[in-house]
Structures are given as structure tokens and as C-alpha cells.
């Protein structure tokens with residue numbers, strides 16, 4: 001049986017022979033194990049794909065190759081430089097797009113997108129506007145992508161009623177004996193059960209369409225040019241699937257327009273920054289280039305509350321299930337995150353009419 005270090009050596013040799021100078025953990029993602037690999041010539045991102053989260057890594061990689069090819073083509077057609085505009089998958093030395101190691105671990109390598117930075121917090125409204133425009137443009141690029149070619153990498157990923165159901169199932173199981181300590185949080189979710197259906201119902205009544213969306217529009221899933229601050233590359237393409245545009249909007253607001261970090265435990269610091277909300281709404285609408293329908297635009301604030309509530313329920317579910325999904329760095333990390341997201345939901349509900357007024361003004 002190989003230990004972790006031997007396993008890593010096997011992977012590095014498969015990709016780089018004996019050319020590796022260093023290999024260090026990298027970034028702040030919650031899902032994959034990410035490493036920065038340096039060779040004499042170049043830098044790379046090596047990721048061990050999370051097969052608990054993504055049970056079919058072959059399909060996942062097929063999606064990524066399709067999506068990155070498509071974006072590269074679109075950018076080239078628009079006469080823009082394409083070298084850093086999307087992720088580039090690097091093949092193993094024997095030409096495979098990913099590597100399955102001898103213990104069934106799945107690995108992939110991307111070119112490191114040089115001269116860029118990922119940010120974990122919004123520094124100013126202008127940066128957030130730039131991020132919004134990039135995620136909006138991403139939807140434009142993907143508008144003519146054949147959705148039937150995309151595998152559903154995580155079933156019911158943003159199906160909020162299903163997320164609610166998962167939470168209630170976790171409560172019933174109480175696998176780790178934690179339910180007694182989170183009654184308030186469970187009641188909080190229960191009180192919003194009806195709201196969870198808003199977008200699914202709107203879709204069923206043909207009020208909002210399914211589009212090819214990113215589905216994980218966190219600020220740190222965009223790389224900014226370190227010199228100019230321009231958005232260079234949308235990354236973390238694991239969840240590109242059919243979804244609702246308002247959820248792509250909402251997930252960015254959830255993360256970036258929170259006045260506190262996602263895991264801040266001092267809940268008095270958690271609130272929705274309406275200036276950032278407005279900057280993002282402006283950028284997103286511009287980026288989408290007039291493609292969103294009137295109803296989608298009207299429902300953008302609903303997307304913000306939906307993604308925040310859903311994410312809070314997902315963190316709470318994971319806490320009850322024993323922290324098996326999201327990476328944690330302290331024992332109550334998922335609970336802290338859930339409480340934080342629920343506090344943000346409360347502030348968003350309070351500010352709903354203001355969010356609506358902003359969106360109406362920008363329309």
C-alpha cells in the first residue's frame with residue numbers, strides 16, 4: 001500500500017517525469033485538493049478531483065474539455081487573445097487528459113494562468129463589477145453550447161427544494177448526534193420551505209428558462225490580471241451545467257456582497273452591501289448582453305436570497321452528516337458557515353425592496 005507521498009510521486013512522474021522542482025498546496029477552494037507545481041520551464045495547477053463530490057470524473061473531464069474548447073473558439077472569433085481566456089488541460093506524458101492512480105485517485109493538470117491573482121474578498125465595487133461582467137459574458141459565450149452534450153456532474157446541484165429535503169433527511173438521521181445543538185437553524189430553514197420552491201416553480205410555469213450556467217460563481221473562481229485588474233479567466237468549471245441565470249447572479253452576491261467572510265463567526269458583521277449589490281447587478285446585466293428576460297432580471301434579488309439560503313442549508317446538512325463534503329479547518333466550521341449564511345439571508349430579506357429598486361433602475 002502506497003502512502004500519500006508515494007502516491008503524489010507516482011502522479012508527478014506520470015505528468016512531469018523527474019522535472020518537478022516543487023509541489024505545494026495552493027488556493028482556498030472547498031472541494032478539490034489543489035497544488036502548484038513548478039518545473040524548470042513552467043508552472044502548473046495539479047488537482048486531485050474530489051470523487052465524493054464528483055462521482056464520475058471521466059464525464060467531468062469531458063465537460064471541461066468541451067467547455068474550454070468552446071470558450072477558446074468564441075474568444076478567438078471575437079478577435080481577443082485566447083491564451084489566458086480559459087483553462088488549458090495538460091495531458092499526461094502518454095497523452096491522457098487525466099490520470100487515475102493506483103489507488104483510484106483521479107488527477108488533472110492545468111497550465112497555471114500566469115500573471116493573475118484570485119481574490120477571496122471584494123476590495124472595491126469596481127473589482128466586483130469586473131467580476132460580474134466576466135460571469136455575465138461567460139453565460140453569453142455558453143449561450144449556443146449544446147446543453148445535451150453536458151453531463152450533470154452533480155445531480156440536482158441547485159435544486160433548492162431537494163437541498164431542503166436533504167437537510168430534513170439529515171435531521172431525521174442525526175448521524176453525529178448534533179441535531180440537539182442546531183434547533184434554531186433547523187427552524188430557520190423550515191420557515192422558508194415554501195420560498196425554496198420559487199425558482200423551480202417559475203421554471204415549471206415557463207417564467208424562467210434553463211441556460212448553460214457556471215453554477216459556482218464565487219469571487220475566487222475568477223482570475224484577475226495582476227497588473228491591470230481585468231478579469232482574465234473564469235475557472236472552476238466543474239459545475240458548468242444547465243441552470244438558472246439568477247442563481248449564477250445570486251451565488252456571487254452571496255459570497256462577494258457579504259460585508260463579512262463566509263465563515264465569520266461575529267454575526268453582527270454579516271450584512272448585504274447594497275453598493276456592491278448594485279455594482280454586481282450592473283456588471284452582470286452588461287456581461288449578459290441583453291439576453292436576460294424581463295422576468296429573469298426581476299428575479300435577480302430572489303436568486304441572491306435563494307443561493308444564500310441554499311448554501312446555508314448545504315453547510316448545515318454537512319455539519320449534521322459529519323463534514324463529509326466541504327473542506328473544514330475547525331470542528332464547527334460548517335456550522336459557523338451555516339449561521340453566517342442564515343444571518344445574511346435575514347439581512348437580504350430586510351433589504352429585498354431596495355434590491356428590487358436597484359435592479360429596476362438598471363433594467
Ligand code: ADP
Nearest residue numbers: 027029030031032045110111112113118220236
Ligand atoms: P475548488 O473546486 O476546490 O474550489 P478550484 O478549481 O476553484 O478548486 O481551484 C482552487 C484555487 O486554485 C482557485 O481559487 C485559484 O486560486 C487556484 N487556481 C485554480 N486553477 C488555476 C489556474 N489554472 N491558474 C491559476 N490559479 C488557479
Ligand code: GN1
Nearest residue numbers: 028029030031216218221236239311
Ligand atoms: C464550493 O469549489 P468552491 O470552493 O469554489 C461549492 C459551492 C459552494 C461554495 C461555498 C462543487 O465552491 O457550491 O457555494 O463551496 N462547490 C461545489 O463556499 O459544491
Ligand code: MG
Nearest residue numbers: 029220221236
Ligand atoms: Mg473554486
